[in-house]
Every structure is written in structure tokens, then in C-alpha cells.
Amino acid sequence: MRLGTGRVPDEPEINLVSLIDVVFCLIIFLVVTTSFNQRSAIRLELPKADIAAEVQPPDPLTIVIDAEGRIYLGNQEVLRRDPASLKEAIAQVAGDDRQRPVFIRADARAQTQALVTVMEAVGQLGFTRVSLPVAPGAPE
Structure with a gap:
């Protein structure tokens, strides 16, 4: 004989609201942390200017100055930053x-002296087509 308590047995239920919240947060995290466009391995913050983008000529010599003042020719770091060593390294790469x-891609936070040293070395070697690429947009 079965005696009932008069209550209807509870059906197990899965709460989907918290599951949807967790999945939504995971999607947002993945979208924010995904790198869509990686131009180079060195992180630079270019100065801003209100100009139109120009077409790049083929095979330019790229010199990068990062925020700490380190100088890179292509992907190789120039260890000695004095003008004579810099001119020698540029002459070897350029031929x-x-x-x-x-x-000359200089970080906006880089010291001006590093940029002046690079520009001086490039000018003394006889290069006449020197450009300083900037990010589009006016400074705030």
C-alpha cells in the first residue's frame, strides 16, 4: 500500500539563464583578447596626424624606434646606438x-634624441627619401 503526502513530486529543472550568462561572458572575453591584425612583433604607438594614407613603394628600408629608445633595422636590433655604429649598420643593410x-617608425613615447640620431645617420649616408609614418587621426 502506498501512502501519498498529497504533494506533486518536483521535476528536476536546469536553469539556463546562468549558463547563457557564462557563455556570453566567454564569447566577450574571446573577442576582446583576439588579435585580428598583427603588423609586427614590436608594439608601437605611432604619433597621430590628419593625412591620407599613401601607397608604399616597394622594398623600403624600415628603421624602428621603440618606446625605450631601442633601434631596429628590419627585424634586427642595433646594439650600439652611437651615430658611427648606426651609420655602419644602416650601410650594411642598405648596400x-x-x-x-x-x-623611420618611431614610437610616440620614444625619446626625441633617438629619432634625431637615426635621422642624422640616414642623412649623412645620403638617403633623400626619408618618411616618418604616422597613425591616421588628429591628436587629442
């Missing part, structure tokens, strides 16, 4: 082609 365009 005899002085008509080759030179892009």
Missing part, C-alpha cells in the same frame, strides 16, 4: 642603393 626609401 649602395641610396635612392631606396627609408621609413
Whole structure:
């Protein structure tokens, strides 16, 4: 004989609201942390200017100055930063082609002295097509 308590047995239920919240937070985290466009391994914050983007000429010599003042020729770091060593390193990379365009990509937080040293070395070597790429947009 079965005696009943008069209550209807509870059905087990899965609460989907908290599950949806967790999945939504996971999606937001993945979207925020995903790198969509990686231009180079060195993180730079370029100065801003209100200009139109220009077409890059083929095979420019790229010199990068990061926020700490380290100088890179292509992907190689220049260990000695004095003008004579810098000129020698640039001459080795560039060869005899002085008509080759030179892009000096300096971080906006870099010291001005590092930029002046690089520009002086490039000018003394006889390069005439020197550009300082900037990020689009006016400074705030």
C-alpha cells in the first residue's frame, strides 16, 4: 500500500539563464583578447596626424624606434646606438642603393634624441627619401 503526502513530486529543472550568462561572458572575453591584425612583433604607438594614407613603394628600408629608445633595422636590433655604429649598420643593410626609401617608425613615447640620431645617420649616408609614418587621426 502506498501512502501519498498529497504533494506533486518536483521535476528536476536546469536553469539556463546562468549558463547563457557564462557563455556570453566567454564569447566577450574571446573577442576582446583576439588579435585580428598583427603588423609586427614590436608594439608601437605611432604619433597621430590628419593625412591620407599613401601607397608604399616597394622594398623600403624600415628603421624602428621603440618606446625605450631601442633601434631596429628590419627585424634586427642595433646594439650600439652611437651615430658611427648606426651609420655602419644602416650601410650594411642598405648596400649602395641610396635612392631606396627609408621609413623611420618611431614610437610616440620614444625619446626625441633617438629619432634625431637615426635621422642624422640616414642623412649623412645620403638617403633623400626619408618618411616618418604616422597613425591616421588628429591628436587629442
